[in-house]
Amino acid sequence: MKHHINFKVNGDDYSLAVDPWRTLNEVIREDLNLTGTKLGCGTGDCGACTVLLDGRSVSSCLTLAVSVNGKSVMTVEGLAPSGEELHPIQEALIQTGGIQCGFCTAGMEMSALNLLNQTLSPSETEIKSALSGNLCRCTGYNQIVEAISMAADKMRDNAAEKEEQ
């Protein structure tokens, strides 16, 4: 029997009937056509499917869709809605070369955002540990770590500027 769920994705309200065994990953990719979130393993080990659920990172492949009723989800598409300026994390990843095949990128960005929501002055060790659930086979992580540090600097500067105003 299908369950009715109401939830927000990237600020938009959705009301759906879903089978109880379907994952959040399936629902956002297949029903909402938000395919920026990837599926790399389906067992919560690779991090490619990471999204924010009420502001905290989760593996969307392990999260049942019914469990997000009343909650708010943010996916990679919510980082910089189409046409809008890129998020500093995205900008930095482009600049450092931290994107190769791109399949881990959305998950990396969401894990980075989860970290930068907590601190804008992360140490290299903190960045690496924040990414420890996100696997990448192309980049060797260096340019991703560099990008997150760069994004933190920029976000800190932006925050300071805002305060001055």
Added chain:
Amino acid sequence: MESRFKIVGQDVPRTDAEVKARGKALYTDDMKLPGMLHGQILRSPLAHARIKHIDTRRALGLPGVKAVITGQDTPKIKYGNWRLFPDTQDEYPLAVDKVRFIGDEVAAVAAIDRDTAEEAMELIEVEYEELPAVFDVDLSIKPGAPVIHDYCPTNISVNRKIKYGDVEKGFAESDYVREDIFNTHSVSHAYLEPCSALAQVDLDGRITLWTSTQVPYIVQCLLASTLNMRENDIRVIKPFVGGGFGGKMELRAWEFCAAFLARQTGCPVKFTLTREEEFITGRRRHPMKIYSKVGFRKDGTLVAKDLKIQLDGGAYNAMGPTATFLCGNFGAMLYRYPNYRFHGEHIYTNKPPASAMRGFGAPQSLYATEIQMNMAAEELGIDPIDLRLKNAQVSGDEIPDVATISSSGFIDCIKAVAEMSDWKEKRKSLPAGRGIGIGCYSFISGGVFNWFNTQYPFSAAEVRVFSDGTAHLLTMASDIGQGSDTVLKQILAEELGLKMGDIRMTSADTSMTPQADLGSWGSRVTLMAGNAVIDAAKKIKEPLFGAVSARFNLNVIHDIECVNGRVQSKSRPDYGLTFGEAVAMVQKANRGEPLVARGSYTPRGKGLVTPAFGFGAQVAEVDVDKETGLVEVKHMWTAHDCGTVINPRSVEGQLAGSIQMGLGYALSEQFVMDGGKTLNTNFVDYKMPTASDMPPSELFHVETYEPEGPMGAKEAGEGLASPTAPAISDAVYHATGYRCMDLPITPEKILRNLKKNK
């Protein structure tokens, strides 16, 4: 030194980075078509068995199931990448008579959704007659061993021999000879994007296949032959691909099944593998048993090498023949061997097939070379750096029957890493438990051998230019994440004096892009497709130069160039037109015909292996915990020679990525097998290095100019898959006295050895 290039050599951001950053890049599994069905493959639970009977009736009766096929429903045509030698084509898209490994494809289903397809799997009844299986190369070649393929009673499917000089005489003249046996293990490509294929039948019966592949042209040809269709009736499109590393360079069963089932049902059909399927059945790096005998003079000069390698190919040839061929060539690269002999055997076992994987035989072959160099250095009383300097291949060296090395920065690489790492001091003074070690590589820049038997140039490019000052580059070259689309655009922008944003690109669509390109493997794309792009650009420039010459009535001695969006005289830049104006003039002169040119590249007169060689050296410093045997890599230093660096950020990314893979190969990654069964089938049990495992690392580009390469460029990033394991291994030996002869270097092996030495 000021670069003579404007765009080549610059940190140009990758042109696909923004869509990827936004999550807008479409990979195969992101696509859906109206009425699309979901496919799933039933795989063999047995390592070796005869298929007696398959009953698909119950599965077909399940509501939502649209089709079920077995090998008997297909044209039963074998395929394999070595088309030049049809005997080596040993694989059916779906098993016909026998299954030969756990995971071998037996049947396929197309259903209205994934859940139904999965349920149908359980309803297909297969009756097997189990056969004795063999999982070890030594047992597989023994008389009386189970025969895996009827055509090959010895289970040795490929024999490859190389010989030059007189090895026996060389050993007799040597002052020091040593023989060693090395064993290397199997690892996974572990690309993040599981394989996926989506097929659609056009109204006229032709097939379009979107697939996660490194080789659209090869898939097109082999799909055509296995479906008994004409090549031109198959269109293969490579969307964004989430990494390959050699694991996506063949036609695969799900590509065939998607196309076959789409034809049968009239609906689009998509197959996407699970990670578990990838691990259970996926291609992998060849385990090799390497016997190596080397002879030196007292002063360290290499005199002879005798190399025998047995490759555990698993159940099918896959890209094994090429790996067999290449590991013997790699054995003769890097150093000067006046006398050399190689015998490689590709051996069938009832395990998942091994195939191409980053390095293509080099990580195994060079592990033996490099460890043996260090062992010899110790016994000869020569520093490993000095022993390498003495024997290093240099520009102009000839490898008999292979090629003349047109550029080598190897000596500078060795010197650079020694200096960067403070080698001489550290090799003497590091405390117990700390160690420093070296590994080096040489690698090919694409292959010359034409085992695929293509009738087309190895790479091709088409350039169309327009009066609005833009260009359109079309090429079948496949960007699988390494960034080749950006590099090829950089090369074209440089040649035509345009900006990156002026160039539109269509790549890797077999019906739209020029025939042909053999794909992304063997570090061939930059050199081969890059040369094809330059060839096309030169043909575009000729009429543009003519137009400017005519327009300004230039003396024929004027040198004309494309630069900064203009076509102009070099000495009198005011005699010139904008790029768009020049195009318009040529078009006018040709009564409206658009200005289009086609270029190509096929290596000729460059021997039978590769047109150019990359080189490099790497030093690792490690700390070994004597209580736990755990190895921590503290630092890596790398110096490499990839000719002209076209995109520094991309090259650095390739390097860091190779260190990640090399680190895993050396220390943590392996397939744990129980007979033919892969036991570690997820990323928890298959341990790939994470961000926290990455050591600090420094890189030095040794500048050379490769005459055969586009703007002096050659291989980057694949050769680097080789040096990391021997460098770490040598450092572990330096730290603990444990010399690893059988990869990977695990804490258990280190502790066992420490105990023994106590």
